[in-house]
Amino acid sequence: METYVKYIILGEILVAVPIIMTDASCDLPGNFMEKNNIPFLGLMCHFKNKDYEDDFGKSLSYEEFYKGLENGEMPYTSQINEYRFTEKFKELLKQKRPIIYIGMSSGISGTFNSSKLAKDAILSEFEDADITLIDSKGSSIGLGILVYYACKMAQQGLSKDDIVNWVNNNRLKMNHWFVVEDLKHLKRGGRISSSKAVIGTLLDVKPIIYIENQGKLKNITNVRGRKKAIKYLVERFREIAVDTENQVIGISHGNCMEDAMLLKNIIEREFPNNKFIINILGMGMAAHCGSGMLSLCFLGNKR
Numbered sequence: 001m002e003t004y005v006k007y008i009i010l011g012e013i014l015v016a017v018p019i020i021m022t023d024a025s026c027d028l029p030g031n032f033m034e035k036n037n038i039p040f041l042g043l044m045c046h047f048k049n050k051d052y053e054d055d056f057g058k059s060l061s062y063e064e065f066y067k068g069l070e071n072g073e074m075p076y077t078s079q080i081n082e083y084r085f086t087e088k089f090k091e092l093l094k095q096k097r098p099i100i101y102i103g104m105s106s107g108i109s110g111t112f113n114s115s116k117l118a119k120d121a122i123l124s125e126f127e128d129a130d131i132t133l134i135d136s137k138g139s140s141i142g143l144g145i146l147v148y149y150a151c152k153m154a155q156q157g158l159s160k161d162d163i164v165n166w167v168n169n170n171r172l173k174m175n176h177w178f179v180v181e182d183l184k185h186l187k188r189g190g191r192i193s194s195s196k197a198v199i200g201t202l203l204d205v206k207p208i209i210y211i212e213n214q215g216k217l218k219n220i221t222n223v224r225g226r227k228k229a230i231k232y233l234v235e236r237f238r239e240i241a242v243d244t245e246n247q248v249i250g251i252s253h254g255n256c257m258e259d260a261m262l263l264k265n266i267i268e269r270e271f272p273n274n275k276f277i278i279n280i281l282g283m284g285m286a287a288h289c290g291s292g293m294l295s296l297c298f299l300g301n302k303r
Helices: 030-035 063-070 081-092 111-125 138-156 160-173 183-188 194-202 225-240 257-272 282-288
Strands: 007-010 013-016 019-023 042-045 050-053 075-076 099-103 131-135 174-179 207-211 217-224 248-253 275-280 294-299
Touching: 019 081, 042 194, 050 075, 050 099, 050 131, 063 282, 075 282, 081 099, 081 111, 099 111, 099 138, 099 160, 111 131, 131 160, 131 183, 138 174, 138 248, 138 275, 138 294, 174 225, 207 225, 217 225, 225 257, 248 257, 257 275, 257 294
Parallel strands: 019 099, 099 131, 248 275
Antiparallel strands: 007 013, 042 050, 042 075, 174 207, 174 294, 207 217, 248 294
């Protein structure tokens, strides 16, 4: 049975509810995506000599993926191409509803540019196609929270313009903070040198990474030890978050649920009544940051 609506009545007018679309890097729980009928595309991940779509653990289970990471596998991803976007947009346009695609940052992946090329190709063929593209300037559960809010607004009957304006006005207020556990993946991506990776591992250094306003990952500081890293995330929430009693707070983790729950409990003790979305990190981000990564995402007064 469908738990979503396609049309609502405003006054005497039947209005099409916008389709909220995203990509799998949003790291929302798969059951939430299914229940709310949120269409998506996933990056392709090359793992153990095979290619898998990042599809919330269906093609390749999280258990097998993270077991591979912990055993030294080094997967890599490829962006979603124009063709896949074109086919997906055409499929959704058959519903004759406006499409709002909220995608991962163009500063992290070329995926968003593929969506622009696909939209241009479709408009050259179907001039009345209603497709809005939003570069979230974020990723992981921070992107997921924007999608969550957009989905709820669509279900409540807000117009396409209202939803688009809200996301555009808040995307650069969405904070993304990450603690990296496995330095090998940062070394492979060229973010740190081999010598720094070795020394950092020996000294138990935990890089703190955030996404800045251009949507790029930046190593802002390093701390010694996991407990101090988690404390640092809490301090950022305390310093930057707004509406701290009525937030949707996102926590994603690289197969370290205990640390995710510890982070949640620390924040919840000081700031009760918030809603938390906690989910495992998908292949797209985990392939580059490794097992053990922990992220905290929330709306703030700035990034």
